[in-house]
Structure formats: C-alpha cells, structure tokens
Amino acid sequence: MTRPDSLLPRESLLWIFAAQFTVLLPHFTRLPLWIIFGWALAVLWRVEVYRGRREFPGRLVKLLAVSVALLGLVLSYRRWFALEPMVALLAVSFALKNLELLSRRDAFLSLLLAYFVAATLFVFEQTIPYALYGVLAAVVVTAALSAQLGGFSARPRRALGLSLRLLAQSAPLMLLLFMVIPRLGPLWAVPQNSGGASTGISDSMTPGDFTRLSKSDQPALRIAFDGPVPAPEQRYWRGLVYSHFDGRRWSQGFGVDPREGAPVSWRKTENPLPEVGPRYRYRVIQEPTRNQWLFAMARPHSETRGVGETRDDRLVRSVPVYSRFAYDVRSWPRSSLVQRPELGDFERRRNLQLPAEGNPRARAWAQNLAQEHQDGAAISAAVLEFFHRRFTYTLKPPALGQDSVDEFLFGSQQGFCEHFAGSYVFMMRAAGVPARVVAGYQGGEWVDQEEYLLVRQYDAHAWAEIWTPSRGWQRVDPTAAVSPERIRDGLQSAAAEEFMEDSLLPLHRFSLLNRLRLQWDMINYRWYQTVVSFDSDSQQNLLKRLLGEVSPLRLAAFLLIPAAIGLCLLLLWLWWGGRGQQLPRAQRLYLKFCRRMAGVGVPRRSGEAPRDYARRIATEAPRLAAMASAVTAAYERAAYADDPSAERQLGRLLRQWRLGAMLANVAPRRHQAQA
Template sequence: MSASTSQLQALLPRESLLWIFAAQLAVLLPHTIHLPIWLLGAWAVAVYWRLEVFRGRREMPGRLVKLVAVALVVAGLVLTYRRWFALEPMVALLAVSFTLKNIELVSRRDALLSLMLAYFLAATLFVFEQTIPYALYGIVCVVIITAALVAQLGRRSARPGRALGLSVKLLAQAIPVMLVLFVVMPRLGPLWAVPQNTQAASTGISDSMSPGDFSELSKSDKPALRISFNGAVPPPEQRYWRGLVYTHFDGRRWSEPGAADGYPRWGRGRSNQRPFGDDGHGDSAERALPAVGPRYRYQVIQEASHNPWLFALARPHSETRGVRETGDDTLVYRTPVGSRLAYEVRSWPRDTVTDGVRLSASEQRRHLQLPASGNPRARAWARARFEEGLDGAAISQALLSLYNRSFTYTLKPPPLGRDTVDEFLFSTRQGFCEHFASSYVFTMRAAGVPARVVAGYQGGEWVEQQEYLLVRQYDAHAWAEIWLPERGWVRVDPTASVAPERIRDGLQSAAAEEFMQDAFLPLHKIAFVSRLRLQWDMVNYRWYQTVVSFDSQRQEGLLRRLMGEISPLRMAMFIGIPVLGALLLLLVWLKLSSRGPALPATSRLYLRFCQRMARAGLPRIPGETPGDYAHRIARELPRLGPMAARITAAYERAAYADDGLAEKQLRRLVRGFWPMRLSAQPRKPV
C-alpha cells in the first residue's frame, strides 16, 4: 500500500471528527427551513452513535443496523413527500446520504467524501434563495468546510486558529480565479429542470378573492415587486400592476375561470390563452401591437410567490424566456415562481391600442355569469338602470356616483352575511378595495354589461437613489373592467371614487389611522428604521441587478466593454494574463517560503531588536547569547543598557518558559525601541 493510501485509511482522531460534525451542522441548519426537521434529528442520532464508538462504548454498526437506518429514512421521505421528482425531495435525499455517512465514518477517505458532499449541499442553498444573507452564510459554510479539510492533515492543523486561518488564506487566494470565472464562464441554462414543491405556502395574491382577503395583505410590508423603467415612468394613477382576472362568482368568492372545477388557469387549456412557443414565450404575431407610439419599457423583479402569475401594466408583451401572454391581458410563467424572477416587459396604454374585435358569445356568457339567485336588491337596482335606457358607460357612472356619495373606505369593514353585495351596497357601506370591485362587477353584470374583477398591485414607492419603484404586499389592490363596444375593455376603479388618495398617494395615506395597526412592532412609524429598511432594500436591489441576474446578455455586454471585441485571441489573453500573473506570484511565494521554516513570533521580535541595535552601531556577534549581548550593550552603550536588559529578560521568559504575558511585554517593548545611531559616540574600552 502506498504512503498516501495508508494515510487516507488512518483512523480519524477526535479533532478531525469534531471539525467534520461542525461543518455538517453548519450546512444542515439553513436547510431546516425547506426540509423536514426530522432530518436534523437523524443527523444528531448518527453523530451521537459515532461519538459513542470513539469513546469505546459502542461498536461500529453492522450491515443489519445500516439497512434498518436506510429503511427508516427512506420511509420518512416517502411519508413526507408525495411527489419525488421535485426540488425538495432531491435535496432531502442528498441530505439523507450525507447524514448516513456518519455511521461509517472511519478513515480519512470517508472524511474527505463527507466533506465533498458538504460542499455540494452548501451549494444547494442557493437553489432556494440568492439573497445577501444566504450568500454570506454560504461563505461561512465554505470557510468551515475548508477548515475541516485542513484539520484532516494532523493534530497540529486541527487547532481552531490554525485551521480557520489557513482556510481563509486558501479561499482568499481563490477569489481572483472566482471573479475571472464569474465573468467569462458561459451562462448556460439548466441541463434539466426539477420542479419545486407545489405544496409550498404561496405568498401574495391568490387565485380567488372574497371579502377580507386583501385586508390581510394590507398587514404585510414585505416587498412584492421592484420595477425599473427604461424611459418614461407612468404617473401614480396609471400604476396598475395586473396579475389575475376573476370572472367566476359563486355568490361570495370570485375566482379564475376553471378554478371552481379544480383546474387552475395555467393548467387548463383555453382558447384565449397563448401556448408556449419553441422559444418559451408567446407568439406576438397573434396580437396587433403598435411598433411606435406611447409605451412603457421596464424590468420587473418579482419576489418568490410560489404561483405562476406575473405582474405588469395593461397590454403587456414580454420576450423573456418562459414568460407568456394570456388573452386576459396578463402574463404567466411556465412554472411557479419559487425565487426572485426578473423579466422584461413592454406595455401600451389602452388609449393608444384599439382591440378591433368583438366579444364572442362564449366570452359574453363568461363575463355575464352570475349565480341563479342571491343579492336581489342589487339586481333590482341594475335592472332599473337598464330599463331607464342607460348604456354601459352611464350605468357605470351612476354606480360610481353612489359610491362617492355614501361609502367609506376602511381596512376594518363589518362582516357580511349571505347576500354580500346587497349588505355592502345598502347596509354597511364600508369596505376595502375587494368590496368595491366585487359589488361593482356584480351590479354591472346584472345590468347586462360584461365585467370582470382584476387583481394585482397599485402604486408603489419611488426610490429616487436607485430609480426604481418598490411595490409592497400592502399595495395589493382589486379593480374592475367593463366591456364597452366602442372602446373594448375599460378599467374602472370604484375605490378611486371613494378614496382617490389611495390611488394617488398609496394605502398609508388613505388609511393613516388603520395602516399596519395590528403589527406586532410598528416599525413603519419610526422614521430612522424606515430609512434603514429602504437602504437595505436598495442594497438587495443592486445585489440582484449586479450578481444574481448576471445572465448571458449582461455578460456579453460587460466583455465588450472590457475587450472591445469578443474573439478567441482576446478571450485567451483576458484569461491567460491574470492566470500567468497568479502563477508568477505563486512561484515568488514558493521561493521565499523555501528558505526555511518560519520563526516563532518571539524569535522574530528579538531579531527585530538585534537589527535595530545593528543600525545603532552595535551588531550582535554570531554565537553570542542574548544575556552576553545585553551585558555588552550595557558596557558600550550605557544609555541603552536598561532597555536591552528588559527586552532580553522578556524574550527569555517568552521563548523558554512559554509565558504569554512575557510575549506581549516583548512586543510592546520592541515596538517602542528606536535607538539612535551612536557609532560616533566614544565607547568604553572592553
């Protein structure tokens, strides 16, 4: 057996085991957010068993015990996950193999394999999140894992200071290579796609709406969207970020078409949806959009919602891969949005685009659907307006006038009973945006006007320093659209008739006394904390723009700015010159380090004292002991004698008695010892 093989097969000492377990724990801890907690318990049991083996209280587990352990964890995975081909089960399976390795952790070969798995498991953290805290924690994990690798070299290397110090040095030397690879490595798409867990809790707007849903969202100030514009920015009253269209009403809840049958919008074929093309987005030829004229160009960075719908202004068109347009004037992604997603959008204001089409009979039925019974007073009011001969626009104006005269905007409306629309219109007359949108669409349909509810976000906070619009969860909003034959779909926001400040200035202005009233810590009322949170959001925005969303297009733009032209020769020079420089520095470092082992700190300090004495004109004679040298200094340079004696005494205690306090004293004395050149001063005869 070779020397390297015998070294790998050597039994693991206690320090090596502790470093391995520390690295494993650091990697597993953040995964407890996404993976079942019993995995951490299984890891603790495996570690306990291995430590008992080290103490000699147990034997290494045999084949039967290993089979039982494998069967138990596999059964746990089967009971935890219903669908195996998804992201969370795959990572959980990796964590299980990583955990079970501890019960057969015997040699250094096993240790190296376990630590390689730790690197891989640390990388899977960024499959779930790419935020700054995760990035910093990932760096900490890599430092600890590398220190655990260093600790496998021997007992001296396992000391915490030495292991961590060498780990930081190794990773610091790898930073230039990492930066070069980050810039020049081709940005390839995934070779395969593993879907995320669809059972994950969704955030934000759901695929249905009933009274009270949006008031719950108003209690959250978490970011939902960050939008940067290339050119004009729409005024506040035009910032309607539509995401879902509700057309089915069961008497209390509005939902998407097909949701009542158990089929979500993105999973059921509809004639007015555009299928994905070969490039992953919809075919814009199906939709007549002007090549010139008023429009908005912008990029949306959407937070994870675990839902497939995206948010954009009306008349959206996106060429981002995986994004498609629907006939309901919205955007959807090909999979649920499990992490931050950036997509480019162009939107045309509806006043500049003519639909040029009529509603089909099926579309009219869909947008006039109402339950067979319920809310008789609202139906009677709508029928009366219709019998008066009013058209759709006039009926809408009459209903909006009713809202403006008699209704109150509040985040805490009274509860509604069975006939929600009647009670709201003719009794309570207090509500939130979904109350107004729901009652408006119901009444317009009862009057024979096609109408639908639109859900999304409205408004947003303009961040001047970074020039982007920050939309939070409490900006969630619901409004209505009605079909007018001469104009097509027209947006109508009943909330604006009651509380125009909600549209113009945001929710905090419209409901100042009720805004975030139920928050456990009302941090929004503290100006300093609000500024800090906004600064942190700007840092996150810049992080995502610069690092996370550094795709092939941005990479190509950066390389063109650096090299002028992308060619094989220039790429080779761009990569080769830094690599050659790093190799030269490495050769110089090896040359300097080959001169001999590094001196202890106490010897280096005393050597510095001797060098300064030599510059003062009294060098140390080869073979002269420190004590003799101090006596000679006292005879020839009496002014320096006392200081030389103190330095020598501190050096001898630190070097020979291993006195830590003496080493600190020696460092302090040498730092302040700057003798004058006294070669011209007459010396006493020896």
Template structure:
C-alpha cells in the same frame, strides 16, 4: 507498492480524533441549519441521532453499526422522503435526498477518508442554499459556511491543525487567494441555466395574491410591507393613475368567492394540477399579439419576489420576450414554472386607448363574463334591472353605480363581516369596505345589468426610489379593480375604489388609510422616519445586488465583455485570463523575494547600513563583526578628514539604536543626507598622487 504510499494510505484511514469529529459536526450543523425552513423536521432528528450514535462510538459505549442497521436506516430515510414529498423531480426532495446522504454518513464516519467525503458533501449542500434564496444575508451565510468547511478540512491534517485559530486562519488565507480566480471566472465563464429552474415542491404555501378572492383577502395583505415588485423603466414613468400591475383575472363567482376554475387560461388548471407546464394555460389569440412596433408604450423590467405561483404582474397589454414568459388571452402574463425565487423579466406595454378592440366577444367569452349564481343577492339584481328599465346604457349604469359609491360609502381596512348575500349586505347595509368589496359588488351588479364584466387582481401604485430609479411595490399595494366590455372599445378599466377614495390611487394606501394603516403591527416601525429610511436604503442595496450579481446572465456577461474587450474572441479572452495570472505570479515572486531577505531592520539600523555602504564605496569597508565604535576609529586613522563626521554619525546611531531616541534618529537621518565620502575622499587621493 511503495512504503511511502503504504504510510499515506494508513494515515488516510486512521481513526478520527475528537477535534476532527467536532469540526465535522459543527460544519454539518451550520450547513443544515438554514435548510430546516423547507426540509422536514424529522431530518433534524435523524441528524441528531446519527451524531449522538457516533459520539457514543467515540466514547466506547457503542460499536459502529453493522450492515443490517445501515440498511434499516437507509430504508427508513427513503420511506420518510416518500411520505413527505409527492413529486420527486423537484428541488426540495433532491436537496432532502442530499441532506439525508449527508446525515447518514455520520454513522460510518471512521477514517479521514470518510471525513473528507463528508466535507466534500458539505460544499455541495452549502451551494444548494442559493437554490432557494439569493439574498445578501444568505450569500454572507454561504460564505461563512465555506470558511468553516475549509477550516474543517484544514483541521484533518493533524499536528495541532484542529486548533480553531490555526484552522480558521489557514482557511481565510486559502480563500483569500482564491478570490481573484473566483472573480475572473464569474466574469468569463459561460453562464449556464440556473439550478432553480427545476420546479420546487408545489405544496409549499404561496405568498401574496391568491388564485381566488373573497371579502377580506386584500385587507389581510394590507398588513404586510414586504416587497412584491421592483420595476425599472427604460423611458417615461406612467402617472400614478396608470400604475395598475395586473396579475390575475377572476370571472367565476359562486356567491361569495371569485375565481377562475374553468377558463383554461392557466390559473384554474395550475391550481388543480400544479404542473406548471406551458401547455396548461392558453396563449393569447393572434389578434391579441398584433401589437404596433411604434407608438405610445412603456418599456420596463420587473423584478418579482418569490410567490410560488406562475402568474406575473405587468401593465395592460403586456408583451415579454423573456424566456419562459407567455401572455394569456386575459391580458396577463404567466411564467412556465411557479416563481420560487426572485425573477426578472422585461415587458413592453401599450396603453389600451391606443389599441381599441373592434371585434365583439365570442359566445363563450360572453357567457363567461356574464356568469352569476342562479340565486342570491336579490337587491343588487333588482337595482340593476331598474337601471335597465330606465333605458340606461352600460356607461350610464356604471356611472350611476360609481356615483352611489361616491356619495354613500366609506373606504376602510377594517370592514364589517358579511353574510351569505355579501353583495347585498355591502351595497345596502354596511357600505364600508376595502377594494375587493367595491370590485366584487361592481362586477356583480354590472353583470346583473347584462354588461360583461370581470374582476382584476394585482397591485396598484408603488413608491418611487429616486436614488436607484425604480418603483418599489409592496404587498400592501395589493389591489382589486374591475373591467367592463364596451362595444368598439373592448375591455375598459373601472376602479370603484377611486370613486370612494381617490387618494388611494393617487398617493397610495398609507395616505388613504392613514389612521388604520399597519395598526396591527407589533412594532409600528413605519411611523419612525429613521427606520423607514434605513429600510429603504436596505432595499436599494438588495436591488443593486440582484441587478449586479444574481441576474448576471448571458446577455449581461456579453455586454460586460464587449465593453472590456471591444470584441469577444478566444484570443482576447485568453489575454483577459492570462494577464491577471501573470500579474499574480509576479506578485508572488516579489513576495517570495522580499520574504527571503529576512525581517525588516529598524530605521536606525537601516540608516547606519547606508553609512557603511557609502564608506565601502569610498574604499573603507566595515569588517564582519566590527563594532560601530571600532569602525569609526579606523576611519579616523585611514581617512582623517572623514573622522569627525564618522564619529558624529556613530554616536547618533548608538543613541538611536540603543537609547531608543527619536531625536537621535532624526539627527542621524540629517547627517547622512549630507554625507558623501566619495566626494570628500577624492581631493586627498589626488594630492597623494
């Protein structure tokens, strides 16, 4: 083994200095910090204990842990992970396992080899940030982490490299050189399946619309202005009264809460098992998939925010060819996994009036959509029987109930609490409610009259963003409405809220509940026009970021390469990669050539050097070390005709170079502009001949 190798090996395994340790710990804290929002808090305590122990070792107060202590620490970490997570094949426990390995490495952080291994793990852990979030702030924070990790690597080189300015400067230079390569690889590298397709921990709380509904649920959502959906249309935009983004269908009522526990359509089975597999929910029957290839329809792309639930949102009669998205028999869409991050999916929807269903409901469907508790809410049942005794049809009963809402009810975000017979209390006592009160009481009463009915939950409306041409749907746009079954027409949407507050459907919640809207907000920012415009601008930036960067999938990559190359072939891809590499090498060679010429001369010196070059071409070269004044006097002796001009140029140069005179520099430039000694010297040479 060579002495050089022995020297490098011993240097690699030398003890770490204090500056190197501090760099490593700072990087670890920066990388772990955003993970503590979803990782267990005991992991933070474990990292703090490991860092404290290692600092005590550096101070000489403790020793490096032995094998027994290391085995005990690993065992405790594994037990902690097992108690924290029920499922191992999910993102969060896998990231937690990586973070535990990252943390426990501190107790044996001795040599530069250990430091390099720890920092390599830091790169991987920083990359896992994008498994959970792909927003612009997280992207910027991830870039900051990469800069810090690279600086920490530079700080391990010794000889003053741990100084913050030097380490950060070298890191920025290295990463700046890597940016062109990163951009090229982003465009041409094959797009692999994202890591975030792995299921996340299902115990995490969901946001937005739940898989059940009781009085007060949707009024709570009205307090949030967080984005829920962004929808871009390829073609016409549906009118406001058609913008019903359905997500769930509730058919089971226990007297207070609507849910879907036993239908097998996906919501109940997912809620019970949390498996998220496609076989857990039923597909729509073949007759539901028989959709016309032409005719009235809407084509659009939905970008849905993370909800940690599998249901998606779309207009009625949706069909999607996005991988992992399936339609259900209840006319909704489900994803194969809980939506743990932003998800983009394409949808086509047909207006229901163009697709009337003629076949009757099956006996199982009829029972499911007429289900009511055996007792409770007697007044609502009596009202429904009275309408039947009057010989009213389903449409007439519906019209009578909607007329009752229109004449006697109030739409409010602060409905009074309801007791056990919630439908009776709402219909015949309080008569103040939000959308879930109207939808729940309507479906209950229609079922009591023998009309199949169901509650539909989703979002209604949205704000049209003209600059980017997409519809922004927020959490406060959450809405519940009803559907009834009519022979020959199939399921027909009925929105009882529209009978009380039609402006809610036409103009949105802010217009319908202007005085009550976002009253509980700590800071009423929605009332400040400037802040509202700023937040909308920020949402447009996020939308463009997702469209351009995050959702740059295989299809978008092929489209971009086709526009750039015309035809995607190995030869053209090689040219696309080779041309930037050649240009980069040429730029590097030019930079090396220019840098080898030394520092740039002042303007006066460059002008005087030009004078000397012209005199050399005329046959009078300046000798090395010859002063400007001596050179001017020699020109006067050898070429008398050039003497006066040479004397003027020399005097102007001396005033500009040594007197720092801008006027002299301008004079020097002007004199040189008309000084061409070859043209003046030739006549004298001819006379001599």
C-alpha cells in the same frame, strides 16, 4: 485495514461536526424534522464510538438506517423530480456518513460533501443575508479541512486563519471566472414542491382577502422604466382576472388558469402589435410567489424567455416563480389599439355569469338601471355615483353573510377594494353588461436614488373591467369613486389611522427607520441587478465594455494576463520571505537573535546546534555569554517543551538587548584580535 495514525482525533471530529451544523442550520426550517433528529442521532453515535462506549454500526444496522431514510423521504414528499426532495436526499446522505466516519479519507469526503450542502442554500434564496451566510459556511468548512492535518493546524485560530487566507487568495479567480465562464441556466429553475404556502395574491377572492394583504409591508415588485414613468393613477399592475362567481367567492373559472391547460401565447408573432410604439417600457423584478402569473400593465408584451401572454391581457410564466424573477415588458395603452377584437359568445357568457339565486335586492336594482339607461357606460356611472355618495373606505369592514352583495350595498356600506370591485361587477352583470374582476397591485413608492418603483404587498388591489362595443374592455375602479386618494397617494394616505396599526414595529411612523428600510431595499435591488440576474446577455455586455470586441484571442489574453500577474506576485511573495512567516514565533525570535549576533561578528555556522552556538559565543565574545545562554535556554523550552512563558521570556530578552552597547564593548576586542 485503517492505520492507527490515520484515525480521526478529537479535534478533527469537532471540526467536522461544526461544519455539518453550519451548512445544515439554514435548512432546519424546511427539512422534515426526522432528518434533523437523524443527523443529531448519528453525531451522538459517533461521539459515543470515540468515547469507547459503542462500536461502529454493522452492515445490518447501516442497511436498516438507509431503508428507514428512504421510506421517510417517500412519505415526506409527493414528487421526486423537485428541489426539496433532492436537497433532503443530500442532507440524509450527509447525516448517514457520520455512521462510518473512521479515517481522514472519510473526513475529507464528508467535508467535500459539505460544500455541496452549503451550495444548496442558494437554491431557495439568493439574498444578501444568504450570500453572507454562504461565505461563513465556506470559511467553516475550509477551516475544518485544514484542521484535518492534525496537531497545530486544528487550533481554532490557526484553522480559521488559514481558511480566510485561502478564500481570500481564491477571490480574484472567482471574480474572473464569474465574468467569463458561460452562463448556464440556474439550478433553481428545477421545479420545487408546491406544497408550501405562497405569498401575495391568490387565485381566488373572497371578502377580506385583500384586507389581509394590507397588513404586510413585504416587497412584491420592483419596476425600472426605460423612458416615461406612468402617473400614479395609471399604475395598475394586473396579474389575475376573476370571471366566475359562486355567490361569495370570485375565481378565474375554467379555461383561464394556465395550470388547467388554458391557451397561452408562447410564440410572440401570434399576437399582432399596434403600429404605434409602446408608451411604457419597463423591467419587473418579481418576488417569489410559487405561482405562474406575472404582473404588468394593460396590453403587455414580453420577449423574456418562458413568458407568455393570455387572451385576457395577462402575462404568465411557463414555470412557477420560486425565486426572484426579472422580465422585460412593453405596454400599449388600450386607446392606441386600432383593431379591437369582438367579444365571442363564450366570453360573453363567461363574463355575464351569476349564480341562479342570491342577492335579490342587487339584482332588482340592476334591472331597473338597465331599463333607465341605454348603454353600459351610463349604468356604470350610476353605480359609481351611488358608491361616491354613500360608502366609506376602511381596512376593517364588517363581516358579511350569505347575500354578501346585498348586505354590502344596502347594509354596511363599508369596505375595502375587493368589496367595491366584486359588488360593482355583480351589478354590471345583473344589468346585462359583461364585466370581470381584475386583481393585482396599484401604485408603488418611487425610489429616487435607484430610479425604480417599489410595490409592496399592502399595494394589493382589485378593480373591474367592463365591455362596451365602442371601446372594448376598459378599466373601471370603483374604489376611486369612494377614496380617490387611495389611487393617487396610496393606502397609507387613504387609511392613515388604520394603516399597519397591528404591526409590532410600525416603521412608517418613524422617518429614520423608514429611510433605513428603503436604503436596505435599494441595496437588495442593486445586488439582484448586479449579481443574481447576471445572465449571458449581461456577461456579453460587460465583456464588450472591457474588451471592445469579444474574440477568442482577446478573451484568452483577458484570462492569461491576470493569471500571469498573480503567479508572479505569488512567486515574489514566496521569495521575499513568505515561507518565513509560516515559522513558529519562537523560531522567528531565535533567528532574529542569530542575525544580531552576526552583526557583532559572531555569525552562526550552517547546521550548528543552538547549544554549540552558545558555547562558541562564550569563547569568541565572553561579554555576550550570559545573554546567549539565557536566549538559548528560553528558546529550547519554547520550541521543544511548548512553554508559552519561555516564548514570552525570549521576546523580552531580545527587546532588552542594547545593541549599541554590545557593539561598543565588542569592537575593541575584535581590533585587538586582528592586530
């Protein structure tokens, strides 16, 4: 049976509910709505129990609540071995605990569970705002724990102050453990549900898809180079290859998508590398896409764990990119490849595939070009020349009908990158030249202060590749024939009047806001480089810089010496008077009065009560009797009656005391008594 003195008072309940709300708030947008309502209902029920209007639920009601919660989780999530259902299960347990929140033991258990819920914030995001909110959640939960001591500790100022001091004292230990504890695989490597919408480039392309991406200025890639940086015209970050066309929609086709079992080289030795060294070495930090494909320049090779290479010169990851992911890449220019693989029959048929019907004018023109020119390079030059003379680059192309290629080539002649790339590949295939559409990003903004390339969503781009027997696969960008400034200077230069015109706050038009946005991105970049991507390799490099050589003896000294220094400082603080700082203000003021009385020759005896001390002062120093009586009365009202006005009066009395005058009046009496 729970003792009455262990029941939760009102202040403790309020602190528990505040801590629960703080740690659950960031999850409100991703948890099912019924979990949020369930938590609010459990809180309301517990409040009604405190008011005496309801009883704690019985065993049957608890069993029913647990059954309904489990049924809701089963219906809300398609699979269980994923992060979202596990976090939701933790949130449900957290909410149901309120139905049996009776004693301080239950309160401590609920608040310890709150720390785990707060830690799940970083399962989904590891950005600076989430880190700051995580610190806030830790402060509130720790304050709620300290408030469970009851009475004076439950006051907001007292509880928050104690929480901040505890967390500040633990910060050095946290930093030390962050540097030396072996780095394990991150929790967020566990698969997540893929039902949420992904951002960025899709696994298919229809007219208008890349136009939609041009309206977003969200970061997509951050790329730091170890050595030379490619010219703007060479910054093509390929991610997807579209080989199948159904008359309107381009897609990867069978045998290309790794999600469908397409072959991927995970063993690096299977891909022979050229003897010529790589031209570019770089590290890519990719924003979450919820997809497996990664972005890199042509002919990429990566030694990052879990990253593989496909036959069509792409990088893929073994699991989808649910959070920011960093990987190292080396890229060779295709011109440096001595051996060029032959194009097999299956690959030739794949890259010549076209629907049986549709777009008759484009097919007829392509056949005429094939008869007029002897090779694919000449046919390509003729098509690009046609684009250059007659077409317009725009972010607002008109809608196209069923025969989209015919309408674009011989009708509107206005389009975005996907229009040019898709129609070009159609023409080359119709002329008998193997071709494919490549999707990714092109360009990027160079950040001088941190020396990295920032690629945004509006840098999304589509281009083409054609196969020739003499050169193999080679890149051809039809957009460059229409708008070369798009490739050289970026989308903002190529479509200045249309660029981000639908944005609520067009930051690119305000230089100050644009600089602030860039500064914020640099801070995020440094945060990820220093904290989020601090893996075992980074840890080893840091320890080598600090210790010279990482050995058990040096590592033990690195741990024990700061611990010993911290312990000595703590003991010194306690000895110097740290305990006295924890006394109430009224008691500290009265001790100051006692010290002043000792200075004039009337010290307080051990165990002497305040009133007895005042009477002895009146006997030994009559001129101080009135002051001692007033101080004693104010102290008793402040300390025992909890009177704030008496505490303020006690402070005023001590400030008004003229110590010099007191000594002048008392000193003659002391000399007379000694005589």
